[in-house]
Amino acid sequence: MGQDRLERGMAVRRAVLGEAHVDRAGAATTAFDAPFQAFITEGAWGSVWAREGLSHRDRSLITLALLAGLGHWEEFAMHVRATANTGATAEEIREAMLHVAVYAGVPAANHALKIVKETLGETAIDREAGA
Structure with a gap:
């Protein structure tokens, strides 16, 4: 097994x-x-x-929230990059980070958003958000 x-x-x-x-x-x-x-x-x-209980996309978002809340930034950036494979969108990551802000603290979410922008590239994020 x-x-x-x-x-x-x-x-x-x-x-x-x-x-x-x-x-x-x-x-x-x-x-x-x-x-x-x-x-x-x-x-x-x-x-x-x-x-089978959750999709890779769902597990990806949960993982990002946990890593951000715990401040594991290297692993966080790796899992942000992995969203290209899991299907989690920049908008969904942003929403997950709002949850992090409420339940784990604004500083953690703020730093996480900085890493998301650096990792995904602000241009790609803005394009997805319709800016």
Whole structure:
């Protein structure tokens, strides 16, 4: 069952984060952190992200809100980039960050919005918003 979750997790991880990102992470994996990489691939991607209860888009938005609320900015930017694969739009990300402002604090949401603008590019965001 573990190998099945690991394989399913790798497929979901590649679908969400993209082939290039996962290939870079794999190339950077050493004997020291290989157990951790297997753990997150099996646990996060193969057990949670692979479930049918929520779409990848929904999980993406939830993940962004949690990472912003916790201030995990490097992971946050990575998951903003992943929205190109999950289908979450800039407008939906903005709405999620409004929730972050209410439930986790304005400073966290403000910094998250700055990262979203830098990551997606303000021109693309404005175009999507009809500006």
